Amino acid sequence: MTDLLNSAEDQAFRQEIRDFVSAELHPETRAKVSRGAPMTRDDFARWQESLHAKGWVAPAWPKEHGGPGWTARERIVADEELFRLHTPPLPGFGLKMIGPILIQFGSPEQQQRFLPRILSGEDWWCQGFSEPGAGSDLASLKTKAERTEGGWLVSGSKTWTTYAQYANWIFCLVRTDPEVKKQEGISMMLIDMSLPGVSRRPIRLMDGTEEVNEIFLDQVFVPDDLVVGEINKGWTYAKALLEHERFGIGGIGRSKHLLQRVREAAQSTGRADDPEIANALDTLEIDVMAIEATTLRLLAAVEAGVKIGAETSLLKIRGTEIQQALTELMLDIAGPAALPTRDSVGVQEPFENAMYQFLNWRKLSIYGGSNEIQRSILATQVLGLK
Structure with a gap:
């Protein structure tokens, strides 16, 4: 490549x-x-x-x-080399999401308290955005925070909360004003998951793992000093957070790593010269190079002080499509070899986790804002379509 x-x-x-x-x-x-x-x-x-x-x-x-x-x-070089x-x-919930948001919008006290513990791994964060009735439409969330002396009482539920089984803190979007336009009545709060009223329940996925969870909040007290930025400005902070996330979701290093694994699998099974497999591999290699060039261009613009907004949706769409296509191609190459047989304990290399990755990575086009939503964002904010 x-x-x-x-x-x-x-x-x-x-x-x-x-x-x-x-x-x-x-x-x-x-x-x-x-x-x-x-x-x-x-x-x-x-x-x-x-x-x-x-x-x-x-x-x-x-x-x-x-x-x-x-x-x-x-x-980008480091990301690529570390994957290789x-x-x-x-997991990026602390390092790539709430950390940058606290650097940009948090109080000095919040920065001093949380940033060193995010770096060291002493605090493990999870993300409380999605809700049972508000998937990609974050603005319709129902979790509410009611004013009380010295802070807020938060009640509601969150779902698809990745690695919440490990987390001791969660950053949440909550509704603090139900009377205004829905995007304008949302705040971002930091919640200690050891508090009374916080509970979690694992969700078993089709790949057999339980890496996501439901979170339940029942009158959980959040003091004023754990509100990020200003009350009712959470939508602004959420959009900034998702822009940080979507730069990473493009997954250049991950795609290059998997592309190499798929090539090696094709060679080991004698299918590297199959015209259909060879064409698919070459097409995906070009796709990876294209998204790498686009990411470099956008990151260079950010470093030059240019504000990047909806353009990151393109990285999210194409990056996740490429990664999913690679897992599909691995299964195509493996065929029945991706499944365990009656005579063996499990699947042998290079296909022992091909089915797991294929199933697990269906989530890529959904989390971080579904690809359908990202296309709508590009249509309205970049192409100017109504």
């Missing part, structure tokens, strides 16, 4: 990353990632500890808040 990030400086940086990973990544974790297997909390925590000690745990954070001071180009070396991608 032609690499757009292959200058002498890129190569020196890649070598630094390789040396670090070779010394720090636990072999068991590396093996899990290389097979596409599910990760445990210990896998994530162990790797975050190593990255934090190196100062690399939050690539996009400003240096004054604990980031490494990397350029947009260095962040089979490191576990850290």
Whole structure:
């Protein structure tokens, strides 16, 4: 695959990353990632500890808040190289979502309290946006916060809350004013999940895992100092958060890593010369190069001070489509070999987790705002269609 990030400086940086990973990544974790297997909390925590000690745990954070001071180009090189070396991608709810929002909108006290613990992994965050009756339409959420002395009492429920079984904090969108236009009556609050009134229930997915949960909030007290920014400005903060998220959802490093795995699977099964398989692989390689170039262009614009908005929806749509197409192609190559037989305990390499990834990654086009919603955003905000 032609690499757009292959200058002498890129190569020196890649070598630094390789040396670090070779010394720090636990072999068991590396093996899990290389097979596409599910990760445990210990896998994530162990790797975050190593990255934090190196100062690399939050690539996009400003240096004054604990980031490494990397350029947009260095962040993409690092993402690509870390995936290639089979490191576990850290859950982004703290590092890529609420962390940047607190840096941008949080109070100094909130920054001092939470940012160091996000970096170290002492606090594990989850995201309380989606609700049972408000999937991609976040503005129609029903979870409410009622004023009380010194703070708010929050009641309602959230769903599809990823890794909430590990989390000790949740950032939530809640309705604080039901009388105004629905986007204008929402606030963002930080909630300690050990408080009375907070409970969770796992949701079993079709891939057999329970990585998402329902969250129930029953008169949970949230003090005023745990409201992010201003009351009723949560919609503004949510849009900024989703823009941060969608830059990452493009998944260039993940796509390159999986593309290589699919190529190797095709070669190992003698299907690399199959015209249909070869054409699909070449098409997906071009797609990955295109989204990489687009991401570099948008990140360079951000670094130059240009405000990027709805354009990140394009990264979300195409990035998730590419990743899903790669898991589908892996299944096409595997055929019946992706399924366990009566005579064996499980599926053998390279297909032992092909079915899990195919099923699990159906979520990619739904979370972060479904791709259908993203197309509507592009149509109205970029193309000017009504």
